[in-house]
Structure formats: structure tokens, C-alpha cells
Amino acid sequence: MCIVAPFEFSMMAVSPWWTILAIALPPVPALAASPADPYQLDVKVAPGEGAKLTADANLKAEFPSLQTGLRFVVEADPGLVSTDPLSAGAITAAHRETLNLNAAWAIPAGVKLELKAADTLGQSWNPLTLGLTPASDHQILTDNRVASVGVAFTPARAVDFNLTGATAQNSVLDTVIAENSGSRTRSQLITATQSATAALKWRPTSWFTLDASGRVETTNAQWRGGQAGASLTGADLTYGYFEPSVTGALAIPTHGRLGMTFEHAVSPLDAQAFATYAAVGDRGDSARFGPNREWRYRLKLEQPLLWRSTLTAALVQARIESATELGPAGPVTQAPVSVTGGARQEFDLSLTAPLAAIGLPTVTLKGSGAWRSSHVRDPFTGDLRQASAETPQAGSVGIVQTLDSGRARWGIEGHFSGDQNLYQMSQITTVTVSDSVGGFIEYAPGSFAVRLQIDGLYGGDRAYTDTIYNGVRGANGYIDRIDRRTDSGQAVRLFLRKAL
Numbered sequence: 001m002c003i004v005a006p007f008e009f010s011m012m013a014v015s016p017w018w019t020i021l022a023i024a025l026p027p028v029p030a031l032a033a034s035p036a037d038p039y040q041l042d043v044k045v046a047p048g049e050g051a052k053l054t055a056d057a058n059l060k061a062e063f064p065s066l067q068t069g070l071r072f073v074v075e076a077d078p079g080l081v082s083t084d085p086l087s088a089g090a091i092t093a094a095h096r097e098t099l100n101l102n103a104a105w106a107i108p109a110g111v112k113l114e115l116k117a118a119d120t121l122g123q124s125w126n127p128l129t130l131g132l133t134p135a136s137d138h139q140i141l142t143d144n145r146v147a148s149v150g151v152a153f154t155p156a157r158a159v160d161f162n163l164t165g166a167t168a169q170n171s172v173l174d175t176v177i178a179e180n181s182g183s184r185t186r187s188q189l190i191t192a193t194q195s196a197t198a199a200l201k202w203r204p205t206s207w208f209t210l211d212a213s214g215r216v217e218t219t220n221a222q223w224r225g226g227q228a229g230a231s232l233t234g235a236d237l238t239y240g241y242f243e244p245s246v247t248g249a250l251a252i253p254t255h256g257r258l259g260m261t262f263e264h265a266v267s268p269l270d271a272q273a274f275a276t277y278a279a280v281g282d283r284g285d286s287a288r289f290g291p292n293r294e295w296r297y298r299l300k301l302e303q304p305l306l307w308r309s310t311l312t313a314a315l316v317q318a319r320i321e322s323a324t325e326l327g328p329a330g331p332v333t334q335a336p337v338s339v340t341g342g343a344r345q346e347f348d349l350s351l352t353a354p355l356a357a358i359g360l361p362t363v364t365l366k367g368s369g370a371w372r373s374s375h376v377r378d379p380f381t382g383d384l385r386q387a388s389a390e391t392p393q394a395g396s397v398g399i400v401q402t403l404d405s406g407r408a409r410w411g412i413e414g415h416f417s418g419d420q421n422l423y424q425m426s427q428i429t430t431v432t433v434s435d436s437v438g439g440f441i442e443y444a445p446g447s448f449a450v451r452l453q454i455d456g457l458y459g460g461d462r463a464y465t466d467t468i469y470n471g472v473r474g475a476n477g478y479i480d481r482i483d484r485r486t487d488s489g490q491a492v493r494l495f496l497r498k499a500l
Helices: 271-278
Strands: 039-046 053-062 066-077 093-107 111-126 136-156 159-178 184-205 208-227 233-251 257-266 293-304 310-330 333-340 342-354 363-377 393-403 408-417 420-423 427-433 436-443 449-459 462-469 479-487 491-497
Touching: 184 271, 208 271, 233 271, 271 333, 310 363, 333 363
Parallel strands: none
Antiparallel strands: 039 053, 053 066, 066 093, 093 111, 111 136, 136 159, 159 184, 184 208, 208 233, 233 257, 257 293, 293 310, 310 333, 310 342, 342 363, 363 393, 393 408, 408 436, 420 427, 427 462, 436 449, 449 491, 462 479
16 A cells, blocks of 8 residues: 655754654454544643754544544744854754544455645745855755555455555755856746556465555646746656566475566656756756666565574666766756666675574674676767766675663674765766775664764775866867866764654
8 A cells, every 4th residue: 555655854953864754544344343532632742852852742543444633733943043143044944734634444355445734834044144154045845745555455265455646746846056157046936747557466375465556646846946037947858658577486495495586667856957957048958857766676686594684685687768867958068867678687685693692692793795887878989888976886894793682782883885986967077986894883772863873984985086077078078178176075073863
């Protein structure tokens, strides 16, 4: 059954994602006895984590075969004022309101019908400073609406069937007023999506399961932007696709599980990349943009080993239909564009091994590795090359000790990775990260966890090599110069994490 996830928008200065509650319905038993008090109203007003104020009103009603819920959540961060009121970014504010409606009917024939809807409004802004530092009045307005209806039933003892229809509409209005000139720049991105999904799970035996699903989706996206009084730039994008997926999972004699998946995968539209593409006013006729698409096989093995160790391995073979790369969008302009054709392979391996067998009951050895290879068409030269920003290999190995009945952990981790290549119109940047060792300390006294992480105890420096061309790569351009620089990999970071 489709679950509508809470909205998260990284540009907004609002409370963290965990403060928005997911829309989820607990199972509704068929023909359950009516409670003595079928209505429950909860109202909470309290400080939030990252929000100055959170108000939550939740109305629930339960009947013999019907359960409903109506929730209204208000989050406000009225002011984050620094010690210097004249400094840039001294005053920020944000608020967000969410209205959720849930309803579920349990029909005697074993059928369950669910209806879900939500509307989230948000606003954040940075007012102008008093002219001492370059700043701007930056305001972001968001409106996100989602709704879905689904039915689930079990036509046979070993068969589960789900059918879901969903619609979503998202709008982001971004306004910037420059302090010095007073010029106003506005941009708006609107996306509308409709989808229908059917999923079937069949358990013919205790050692084999088959999952099959199909999803049809259509999306329309519009972006408009520019300064007030000037000609606007923009783009419209409409596409539809079908995503079939078939997965077979087999229990093997070694007490492991082997799964094989064949699917057509379509990634969600990258809003930032689409906005960058749409902002180019003189796009050529050959410039195209769309979601990433690929047909792929995935083979996955989960195998328990001695002493409660677990090995997980996954192999992916994909044929790329469309990928996003920086390419020519105008005569002398580059932007994210879609390129067709190519292939990629990926192998992931992870191992978790408790060390209780050697007298260390609270210590666990963890390791992981990934090897990637891809070939996409370079939009400037026409040659096949590695995908931009792909890391061909990466891995980590570490030892973690758990203390205080599981509430505290600390560990040492080692990391290694291969070189990255970032391809632009007139530049190729190679990023080399040296092998490194870092550590962390984490404490979880309750529903949240605090983590102090130290990177670069040893190594971790980043070396950048910029190969700069005099002109467009692959045309008449030639290497003009090569620049090199190095950044330290040392960093101390503090995380506060709370899961939904």
C-alpha cells in the first residue's frame, strides 16, 4: 500500500524533517468491537526540535469497520537572531502548516480501503540587512498537495493484491530582492503528477516468493523565472512512463536468501537540475531534459555466516536509456541535459561480524565496498566515457563498540575511494581523495541520538586537478592550462538525529 511521505525541502529554513509526522494508518481489524469512546482529540503545543513552536491537533474516530483521522500541525520558527543584529543573515524566520486526512474501511470480505490526503504550506524568508554587508531579501513559498486511494485484499491464502492511485501537486515560488539595486528576481516551479500502481505478492511455497508490480505515471513540470521588467525564461516538460518490476526470492540450503529483480527504473525529476536547464534563455533545438531511465537486473544475496555474522552482496547490470550530464544548452552555455544510450554495472558488498567469539561481546566488525563502472555518451565530444562524478570504487572498514545497554557507541572507521572526474564544457576536474581514518562517539538517551564525528584523523586530503581548455572540449579547443589545489580532509561534525 502506498504511504504518503512527509514533505522535505532543503532550501527552507524550517524545522527538521523528523518533526513532520508521516501519514500512516495502523491496521484496522475487520468488524472490530466499537470502543466505549470512539472519539479521541489530542492537542499539543510545545517547543519543537529545531522549531520554536509546534502545535499538533489530532482528531481520531473509530467505528466497527471504519477508522478516520484528521491532523493539523503548525510549526513556526519566529526568529533566529545572532548577537550582532547588523550581520548578514542575522534574522531569519519560517513557518509551515500541514493538514492530513486519513480514512480506512475494513470490509467483511477481507478488503481494506484507504484514503489519504495532505496539504503542506510553507514559508521562509531572510529580510534585508542594514546595508553593511551584501545581502538580499530572499523568500520561498511552498505548497504541496498529495492524495491517494488504495484497496488491498487477499484473493487466496498465499496471494496479496494492492491497487493504489495517487496524485500530487508541488509549487515553489522563490523571490530575491537585491539590496543595492532593489531589483526583483522571481522563479516558480510547478509539478503535477498522477500515478496508478498494482502490486501482487505470491507465496507458493515456504522457500519461494514472487513479487510483481506495475506503475504508470505522468508528470508535468513548468519553470518560469527572471528579473521583473525583463523577458522571462522558462521551460515546460511533460512525460509519462510505465515501471514494471518482477522479483523472485529463493531460500537457499545455506540458510540464506537469493533474490533476482528485473525492472524498469525511472528516477524522480531533479528539480534543481531542471531549473538550471530552464533558466538558459537561448537553448538550442537539440537540448533535451528528462528523468533518468534504465532497464536493470539486480541479483542480491543475504547469507548468514558463523558466529552471527552476515554477508550481503548485490550485483546490478543496467542498460541506460537516459542520463543527466552537463552539456551544450546554448551557443556558449552549458546546463544539465539528457543523453541517451550507455550501460552501467555495480557490485556492492557488506559484512557485519560480531566479535563475541573471540571474547569481545560488545564489539562488531563492519565493512563495505562498492565497485562501479559506466559508459555514457559525452554530449560535447560524442565519445563514450565514465559518468560524471561517478566514484569507481569506494569502501570502508571499522570497529564499533556498544556500551551502556546499547545507548552509547563509539568506533574507528577507515575509508578509501577512487578518483572522480567531473566533466564541463571547457574543463575536466579530477578529484583524488587519500585513504583516511576517522572516528565517532554516539549517545542515544531516548528517542534521539547525538553523534560527534571526527574526519581525517589520518589522511583524507582532497587533491583537485583542473584541466582547462581554450574552447569547447572535443571541438577546436585545446588544453590551455592545468591547475592543482589541495584541501584538508580534517573536520569535526556534530549530528542530532531522530528517526520517524
